[in-house]
Amino acid sequence: MAKTTAHTVRDNDLSRRTSPAAPLADAFEAGSVAGVVELREEPFLTMVGLRVQRGTEVGERIAAVTGGLPEASGGVSGNEDSSVLWLGPTEFLVVAPMEAHETLGGTLIQSLRDALGDGAGQVVDLSANRTTFELTGSRARAVLEKGCSLDLHPRVLEAGTALSTEIGQIPVVLWKTGDESFRIFPRASFADFLGRWLLDAMREFASPEVP
Amino acid sequence: MLLISCPNCGSRDETEFHYGGQAHVPYPENPDELTDRQWAEFLFYRDNTKGSFAERWLHSTGCRQWFNMLRDTVTYDIQAIYPMGAPRPVPDAGEPADFGTASLAPDSTTTGTTGPSVASTDLGPAEPAATAPKGAMK
Numbered sequence: 001m002a003k004t005t006a007h008t009v010r011d012n013d014l015s016r017r018t019s020p021a022a023p024l025a026d027a028f029e030a031g032s033v034a035g036v037v038e039l040r041e042e043p044f045l046t047m048v049g050l051r052v053q054r055g056t057e058v059g060e061r062i063a064a065v066t067g068g069l070p071e072a073s074g075g076v077s078g079n080e081d082s083s084v085l086w087l088g089p090t091e092f093l094v095v096a097p098m099e100a101h102e103t104l105g106g107t108l109i110q111s112l113r114d115a116l117g118d119g120a121g122q123v124v125d126l127s128a129n130r131t132t133f134e135l136t137g138s139r140a141r142a143v144l145e146k147g148c149s150l151d152l153h154p155r156v157l158e159a160g161t162a163l164s165t166e167i168g169q170i171p172v173v174l175w176k177t178g179d180e181s182f183r184i185f186p187r188a189s190f191a192d193f194l195g196r197w198l199l200d201a202m203r204e205f206a207s208p209e210v211p
Numbered sequence: 212m213l214l215i216s217c218p219n220c221g222s223r224d225e226t227e228f229h230y231g232g233q234a235h236v237p238y239p240e241n242p243d244e245l246t247d248r249q250w251a252e253f254l255f256y257r258d259n260t261k262g263s264f265a266e267r268w269l270h271s272t273g274c275r276q277w278f279n280m281l282r283d284t285v286t287y288d289i290q291a292i293y294p295m296g297a298p299r300p301v302p303d304a305g306e307p308a309d310f311g312t313a314s315l316a317p318d319s320t321t322t323g324t325t326g327p328s329v330a331s332t333d334l335g336p337a338e339p340a341a342t343a344p345k346g347a348m349k
Binding site: 166 | 219220221223224226227272273274275276
């Protein structure tokens with residue numbers, strides 16, 4: 001019994017959790033083409049929905065916790081602990097590592113609640129709302145361009161930009177985290193469909209290029 | 212496919228938006244004084260304009276904000292996009308469509324009562340706001 005108590009809360013929690021795209025984990029690995037386009041799920045990221053007006057007193061308090069609030073569409077701000085994505089003029093999404101969640105001992109959500117206090121706004125734990133796909137590689141953009149009407153060319157979409165849009169007719173938040181890496185946030189119930197859609201879109205890049 | 216210029220997000224496909232019906236239909240000041248006929252006309256009766264028509268749109272897949280649009284129902288030409296609560300612009304008056312202002316008017320559907328201050332909040336790694344939002348198609 002002493003051994004049981006030595007288990008952390010995290011061990012107990014994670015053993016019971018299944019991420020929305022977990023059944024596709026093997027398919028993601030098989031469908032990834034090393035160095036060309038790779039897909040994997042980053043499960044259980046901590047996500048917090050913020051509704052607050054930038055520039056107000058309470059907005060400044062929240063911004064002090066998150067490392068700023070982005071100003072306009074596409075903006076991403078943040079610090080080393082978390083990132084804040086612009087979803088609307090008064091709506092933001094905080095994305096942080098799994099360990100930031102309060103069930104795993106993190107303090108992010110509580111510190112946001114404390115910063116909000118009784119001010120006008122909302123701090124809502126949305127960690128289970130969306131899952132995260134990481135699509136990387138030199139052809140990642142080509143895969144997304146099959147189902148996304150945004151201009152994804154780097155001269156328009158710079159790294160460090162996040163936009164709400166549709167990929168394969170699924171509403172997602174698309175975050176370009178690097179020159180050849182994207183994070184895609186579909187809602188949990190769309191994860192299976194979008195995962196299969198992406199795998200299908202990636203298939204051609206496993207074959208040798210036809211000149 | 213219409214390309215609709217959201218005041219917050221820039222040009223996006225029509226499929227990202229939802230239609231909200233005719234704009235500028237005021238809620239009756241004293242609804243309980245209306246006759247059934249008047250109430251039904253407020254609820255259900257709308258113009259069926261051939262030509263320039265003011266209507267509401269919601270960018271449901273993007274910023275989730277409402278805005279008004281002046282659209283020609285014959286040619287589908289989008290003549291103006293303006294915030295909720297603003298009066299209907301007159302296209303022939305020479306006033307060009309304002310495509311770059313977020314709908315932050317006090318009586319718009321956004322929650323705030325003032326426009327956002329851009330003065331003192333650190334933007335972090337994000338680029339300073341350009342005229343057109345990033346990802347906007349020209």
